[in-house]
Amino acid sequence: MEQKYEPYYVPEQSKFPLFATIGLFLTVMGLGNWLMEMSNGTEGKGQQVFLLGLVILLFVMWKWFGQVIKENHAGLNSAQLKRSYVWGMGWFIFSEVMFFAAFFGALFYVRTFALPWLSEGPTAEYLWNDFEAEWPLMTTPDMAANGEAATVLGPEKNMSNPGIANWFGWLPFWNTALLLASSVTVHFAHTSLKSGKNQRQFNLWLAVTVSLGFLFLVLQAEEYIEAYEHLGLQLNSGIYGTTFFMLTGFHGAHVTLGTIMLLVQLARSVTSWAWRLPPIIALIVAFYVALFGGHFALSIKLAMVGAACGLLIFVAAMKPNGIFHHDDCFGFEASSWYWHFVDVVWLGLFIFVYILG
Amino acid sequence: MAHGPAKGLSRWLFTTNHKDIGTMYLWFSFLMFFLGGLFALVIRAELFQPGLQIVEPAFFNQMTTLHGLIMVFGAVMPAFVGLANWMLPMMIGAPDMALPRMNNWSFWILPFAFAALVSTLFMEGGAPDFGWTFYAPLSTTYAPPSVTLFIFSVHIMGASSIMGAINIIATILNMRAPGMTLMKMPLFVWTWLITAYLLIAVMPVLAGVVTMMLMDIHFGTSFFDAAGGGDPVLFQHIFWFFGHPEVYIMILPAFGIVSAIIPTFARKPLFGYSSMVYATASIAFLSFIVWAHHMFTVGMPLAGELIFMYATMLIAVPTGVKVFNWVTTMWRGAMTFETPMLFSIAFVILFTIGGFSGLMLAIAPADFQYHDTYFVVAHFHYVLVPGAIFSITAAVYYWLPKWCGRMYDEAMGRVHFWIAFIGLNVTFFPMHFSGLAGMPRRIPDYNPLWADWNMISSVGAFLFGAAQVLFLYIVIRTIIGGKKASDEVWEASHGLEWTVASPAPYHTFSTPPEVK
Ligand code: HEM
Ligand SMILES: [Cu+2]
Numbered sequence: 086m087e088q089k090y091e092p093y094y095v096p097e098q099s100k101f102p103l104f105a106t107i108g109l110f111l112t113v114m115g116l117g118n119w120l121m122e123m124s125n126g127t128e129g130k131g132q133q134v135f136l137l138g139l140v141i142l143l144f145v146m147w148k149w150f151g152q153v154i155k156e157n158h159a160g161l162n163s164a165q166l167k168r169s170y171v172w173g174m175g176w177f178i179f180s181e182v183m184f185f186a187a188f189f190g191a192l193f194y195v196r197t198f199a200l201p202w203l204s205e206g207p208t209a210e211y212l213w214n215d216f217e218a219e220w221p222l223m224t225t226p227d228m229a230a231n232g233e234a235a236t237v238l239g240p241e242k243n244m245s246n247p248g249i250a251n252w253f254g255w256l257p258f259w260n261t262a263l264l265l266a267s268s269v270t271v272h273f274a275h276t277s278l279k280s281g282k283n284q285r286q287f288n289l290w291l292a293v294t295v296s297l298g299f300l301f302l303v304l305q306a307e308e309y310i311e312a313y314e315h316l317g318l319q320l321n322s323g324i325y326g327t328t329f330f331m332l333t334g335f336h337g338a339h340v341t342l343g344t345i346m347l348l349v350q351l352a353r354s355v356t357s358w359a360w361r362l363p364p365i366i367a368l369i370v371a372f373y374v375a376l377f378g379g380h381f382a383l384s385i386k387l388a389m390v391g392a393a394c395g396l397l398i399f400v401a402a403m404k405p406n407g408i409f410h411h412d413d414c415f416g417f418e419a420s421s422w423y424w425h426f427v428d429v430v431w432l433g434l435f436i437f438v439y440i441l442g
Numbered sequence: 443m444a445h446g447p448a449k450g451l452s453r454w455l456f457t458t459n460h461k462d463i464g465t466m467y468l469w470f471s472f473l474m475f476f477l478g479g480l481f482a483l484v485i486r487a488e489l490f491q492p493g494l495q496i497v498e499p500a501f502f503n504q505m506t507t508l509h510g511l512i513m514v515f516g517a518v519m520p521a522f523v524g525l526a527n528w529m530l531p532m533m534i535g536a537p538d539m540a541l542p543r544m545n546n547w548s549f550w551i552l553p554f555a556f557a558a559l560v561s562t563l564f565m566e567g568g569a570p571d572f573g574w575t576f577y578a579p580l581s582t583t584y585a586p587p588s589v590t591l592f593i594f595s596v597h598i599m600g601a602s603s604i605m606g607a608i609n610i611i612a613t614i615l616n617m618r619a620p621g622m623t624l625m626k627m628p629l630f631v632w633t634w635l636i637t638a639y640l641l642i643a644v645m646p647v648l649a650g651v652v653t654m655m656l657m658d659i660h661f662g663t664s665f666f667d668a669a670g671g672g673d674p675v676l677f678q679h680i681f682w683f684f685g686h687p688e689v690y691i692m693i694l695p696a697f698g699i700v701s702a703i704i705p706t707f708a709r710k711p712l713f714g715y716s717s718m719v720y721a722t723a724s725i726a727f728l729s730f731i732v733w734a735h736h737m738f739t740v741g742m743p744l745a746g747e748l749i750f751m752y753a754t755m756l757i758a759v760p761t762g763v764k765v766f767n768w769v770t771t772m773w774r775g776a777m778t779f780e781t782p783m784l785f786s787i788a789f790v791i792l793f794t795i796g797g798f799s800g801l802m803l804a805i806a807p808a809d810f811q812y813h814d815t816y817f818v819v820a821h822f823h824y825v826l827v828p829g830a831i832f833s834i835t836a837a838v839y840y841w842l843p844k845w846c847g848r849m850y851d852e853a854m855g856r857v858h859f860w861i862a863f864i865g866l867n868v869t870f871f872p873m874h875f876s877g878l879a880g881m882p883r884r885i886p887d888y889n890p891l892w893a894d895w896n897m898i899s900s901v902g903a904f905l906f907g908a909a910q911v912l913f914l915y916i917v918i919r920t921i922i923g924g925k926k927a928s929d930e931v932w933e934a935s936h937g938l939e940w941t942v943a944s945p946a947p948y949h950t951f952s953t954p955p956e957v958k
Contacts, residue, residue, distance in 0.1 A: 095537055098452065099542075103455050168616050321661065
């Protein structure tokens with residue numbers, strides 16, 4: 086019995102959790118105060134507290150993950166412990182699924198029940214001046230009651246399905262293509278790793294996946310700019326803007342997180358900081374300039390980010406360090422499951438927000 | 443690995459030990475129980491007589507809100523997580539929880555979250571005052587500014603619960619000693635496995651609904667605003683999709699506790715073990731499709747009323763199976779009535795009363811009369827106080843000797859039981875009558891018609907409060923000066939936790955035991 090059993094590593098003590106708590110607490114309370122200050126139009130320290138908390142939280146997470154990786158390299162992690170990590174990640178993803186379920190549920194409820202009821206019988210007649218339900222909702226009940234015309238252009242513009250013949254000119258179609266492709270490429274990365282031989286190929290596919298993630302974000306941002314500046318569709322333009330931006334926004338936030346996770350894994354499997362930093366900095370700068378640096382045409386933005394991605398792919402493929410082992414690559418695998426999850430959520434969005442939108 | 447605890451404060455701040463963390467959860471929950479109890483006594487003092495005597499109506503609303511929130515999220519849930527921390531690894535023969543550092547993180551978030559929540563009492567505009575169910579638009583359009591901090595504290599409590607639940611599932615699925623097959627696990631382990639699943643499924647939905655509130659309040663979205671095409675009723679649907687499973691989160695672990703205690707003192711194995719497992723799983727499944735029984739009066743289509751009515755009634759079937767099994771376990775047993783057993787028997791009887799009033803409420807047309815009256819208050823207090831709270835109390839008496847190696851004073855334990863038992867019934871039974879007579883819930887002043895019932899309730903509440911002070915005294919006295927307990931503690935105790943020394947060593951089962 087004794088010999089057969091591999092001990093389960095229980096760390097003696099750890100400072101990470103408490104400091105992570107402090108970081109988390111400052112982050113959310115800073116954010117809360119910041120929002121309250123903005124709503125009241127008062128001055129305060131909310132924003133600073135928020136940023137401080139975020140920095141602490143990120144720093145602790147950096148150290149914490151680093152510690153876990155060190156323990157793994159020191160051979161402390163038994164097969165059983167690794168299974169705990171796998172369960173942990175799996176159930177975390179399930180919790181994320183349920184988070185999105187709440188928002189999809191809201192969309193379903195509004196379209197199937199709330200809007201028809203608002204446009205029916207005495208409710209519509211006496212309260213909302215014969216408000217009529219439509220989707221996408223252009224004229225809200227409030228506007229109907231005040232006799233205002235819709236301020237949102239469309240719906241036959243960017244957001245909604247323009248008919249299959251026009252898909253090539255429709256951003257969401259390209260977003261779908263990018264994300265689906267990225268799920269395939271991350272799978273290729275996995276299979277190259279599993280085959281146990283080809284570290285270069287692994288890095289190549291992983292870098293391609295990260296690049297697709299960045300390009301997706303550029304397109305998503307483009308879509309938001311289009312909505313805000315050209316169509317007049319905003320977060321506060323009634324329930325259509327609400328559901329559209331909240332669903333795609335939370336998804337976008339998850340894509341961002343997933344991309345960062347994969348990028349971290351990629352950075353880990355590049356030989357040294359000297360090789361890691363240049364492409365990452367180039368990417369961040371290109372991404373920032375493309376999004377916030379002025380009104381470039383979409384093709385220019387894509388070219389800028391694409392060039393940085395090219396550098397990333399090139400360096401990654403040239404300088405693999407083989408840190409992931411075919412049977413010991415939890416960090417990568419967990420990130421890739423997360424990525425597949427984000428992809429599946431997008432399919433839900435594509436169908437329910439865009440095609441049926 | 444073989445070390446003892448660290449010295450001083452750092453032991454508690456940085457610990458990764460499931461027993462330390464369990465202890466912290468339990469003390470934290472005890473503290474919250476007293477704070478929530480204090481707020482309840484403010485409510486009962488105001489309601490002692492009709493008219494406004496002690497507090498302003500606005501403050502009264504803050505008290506009902508904080509009482510509910512603190513009891514649900516601060517007292518009951520952390521107490522069960524504390525018990526899970528202490529007992530699950532010992533029950534399944536594991537060296538610790540699966541993810542020990544995350545375990546510490548889950549705990550330490552809670553004191554911060556509740557500090558933020560309670561501190562809103564001192565904010566301009568006061569603490570949240572929209573009830574623990576925080577219906578929109580009360581919690582959006584008409585909310586005090588503190589709602590924003592409320593939202594963020596709910597967010598981080600939720601994160602704590604989700605991480606705790608993930609840890610529990612990983613522990614149960616991955617850390618069992620060889621031979622501890624699923625169908626050999628003690629029921630407390632089973633019920634917690636299913637509870638953890640419920641937590642991971644619905645806490646994110648709660649996070650979703652408070653996020654929608656946040657967006658409505660600060661960014662002009664219209665989730666819960668009909669003027670923009672949303673619907674305040676949508677809030678209720680999402681909230682109760684979380685809320686109903688949440689009430690089972692607060693009772694399933696209690697089922698597990700009682701299923702451990704009754705066989706010990708009836709000196710018979712639990713009757714119908716596998717049916718208990720399946721009943722728990724069915725209850726968990728059904729809990730996802732009954733939520734709108736909280737909304738019968740909101741104006742749902744008839745089909746909705748009917749579906750949710752019948753689905754709700756179905757829950758009585760697996761619940762009945764459980765009650766039957768507990769009673770049958772006691773049938774012809776060689777029973778003794780030590781304090782944990784007293785609390786457990788009271789659990790079975792009084793929880794059943796709560797279940798029956800639940801069935802009455804589940805009848806949609808009847809609920810049109812009962813809804814938002816004190817009858818509902820009576821119902822959920824009968825399932826939560828003798829349900830969740832009594833089971834936690836029973837668990838403390840049952841396992842405290844194992845935790846601290848010392849025996850509590852049996853006579854005092856029984857005194858505690860009887861005062862609590864009487865106090866609780868005096869408090870909550872009359873609420874059935876005031877409710878049936880039409881007294882609405884959440885009001886600071888009321889028609890003198892209901893004066894007698896209220897006076898009785900208030901007296902009972904202070905009696906119940908006194909019983910809990912006695913409980914605190916008993917626990918402290920046991921820890922510092924109780925008689926030494928044996929390793930088995932109870933004559934007919936059964937299970938891995940009783941095979942280790944009392945008090946349980948800092949690390950147990952570093953090599954797994956053999957389970958036959
Ligand atoms: C046989 C099982 C049960 C049935 C049929 C049942 C049914 C109901 C119904 C129909 C209501 C809504 C009444 C109304 O607002 O008009 C209700 C309220 C409630 N129930 Fe139950 N219930 C059961 C068990 C439980 C359990 C086990 C708990 C918790 C441990 C619980 C906690 C609550 C709470 C907290 C509320 C009130 C929520 C609020 O409005 O603040 N119930 N129950
Ligand atoms: Cu319910």
